[in-house]
Amino acid sequence: MSKGKVRIGIVGSGGMANNNARNIAHNNAAELVAIASRNIETGSNLAKQYNAHFMPNWHEMVQRKDLDGIVVCTANDSHSEIIIGSLEYNKHVFTEYPLARSLEEGKIAVKAAISKKRVLRVSHNEPVSEKHQAIRQEIEHLGQLLVASFIRLTPGRGARPEILFNLQISGPPAHFFIYHIYPIVDLFGQAKWVEANGIYNNLNDSGSYDQFVNSVTVGFENGGIGHWIWSGGIEIQSAEQHHRYVLDKGTIINSGAEWQLSTKSGLESITPTSVQYPSVVDLWLNEVLDNNLASAQIDATKALDAIRVSLLAEEAMKENRRIPIHYSD
Ligand SMILES: NC(=O)c1ccc[n+]([C@@H]2O[C@H](COP(=O)([O-])OP(=O)(O)OC[C@H]3O[C@@H](n4cnc5c(N)ncnc54)[C@H](OP(=O)(O)O)[C@@H]3O)[C@@H](O)[C@H]2O)c1
Known part of the structure; x- marks a missing residue:
């Protein structure tokens, strides 16, 4: 983290990527650094809007050393792959629901967050x-x-x-x-x-x-x-x-x-x-700043129980x- 700010990369550039980018931009504890999107048009427009780097490939983005956290906003069938890929590079992860499209990958994602000591939170706002x-x-x-x-x-x-x-x-x-x-x-x-x-x-x-x-x-x-x-x-x-x-x-x-x-x-x-929090992404940012692994782990385990x-x-x-x-x- 630089200057007490959580440096974020978003994957995807559709509806929820725009929502999360807006919420991150409003949070003084966060800095939106990069957007990775397979859709070059919507991805580069979103990056331009927030003065962030545009990257066509999320695999490359999650390896960046100037990022602390990844926000996953793609369709359901790619969440777990991006979560697991981000944790591999020691990033904290916020993902849109559902946690995974397969139970095996959901389990791997939760285990990886625990072993890497990173905050993994799924965007369930209701609970x-x-x-x-x-x-x-x-x-x-x-x-x-x-x-x-x-x-x-x-x-x-x-x-x-x-x-x-x-x-x-x-x-x-x-x-x-x-x-x-x-x-x-x-x-x-x-x-x-x-x-x-x-x-x-x-x-x-x-x-x-x-x-x-x-x-x-x-x-x-x-x-x-x-x-x-x-x-x-x-x-x-x-x-x-x-x-x-x-x-x-x-x-x-x-x-x-x-x-x-x-x-x-x-x-x-x-x-x-x-x-308490304006959005779930604000809650996650707070957990990252406080290194509060416990509450996010409870959430990720319940997200796994739900899937x-x-x-x-x-x-x-x-x-x-x-x-x-x-x-x-
Ligand atoms: N928290 C909430 O209240 C809420 C509300 C609605 C949806 N969601 C969840 O949020 C997620 C995104 O929904 P959305 O409404 O933002 O969808 P969307 O508008 O269709 O946007 C999806 C984005 O992800 C990209 N994408 C899809 N599959 C990909 C893949 N395999 N690899 C790389 N990029 C991929 C799409 O690129 P292209 O343009 O190239 O397709 C697009 O940029 C979904 O999982 C959904 O369940 C959450």
Whole structure:
């Protein structure tokens, strides 16, 4: 680190690369030094905007001695390769979710961060939010979980999101919607088995489809069932999502607006406590500056637990059977 600033290189130059570049530029503890992008046009434009070096090859960027951290903003199928490649050169890593497209690579990434003593954080903003902490506090008093259920309807509004609705690049919806799995695993613990179903309409050879439904069910080690349904398609016009966490002494509810707690005393709002960080990348920068490996390691391990669910669900969909989840390795 030079002059107390974390020197950053970003990989990718799409939507999230632009978002993260903006957040990094607003953080006085960071300096955006380089952008690596296979897309020369968007990559060099982004680099110019922040007065950073443009590099067409991320392999070369992660070897730079004037960088402390790498921010991975590419599509899902390349995250783990870039994370592992960056850790090899002793860089701290912030990656857009999901951690990896394969469980093996996810495990290698987390192990490499631990052995290299580097801060690896996945961009899951929900679990570090004030709202999530308030929900966690309520759950502590509600006894045993019966079911945590989540339903989402995703609109295409007339077009296919080409990268997202692609099984090969993004994985199934259960995987690219990992940010709906992580918070539930964070609240209710590890799952011991997974069952899943998937339907894709007009699936073509390149992995694209027009409509989908994915349903995933897990049994938690601590008891209770987790259940997610994602559905969506080109012709669907508006988004919808519903959470229900049913526990012995109350139910936590959200249907797109505020979070509420329903108990025998009635219905009350769940009020978030104060906001600590403007974005997850700011949290990561702080962890890098403080050399706070512990909290990022907990996050990376939970991000791995979350993809255990989504990737084993993919296997369960293909094989049409319940898959046990093992944590020993
Ligand atoms: N944290 C959040 O709230 C949030 C929100 C949306 C998405 N995401 C995640 O962020 C990631 C990026 O999403 P996005 O919306 O920014 O996508 P995007 O706009 O399509 O940008 C992706 C960028 O990565 C590049 N890229 C893709 N695959 C690559 C590879 N194998 N090697 C090198 N470069 C590659 C693309 O280059 P080309 O232009 O050449 O294709 C493009 O510059 C995804 O993993 C997504 O799940 C996070």
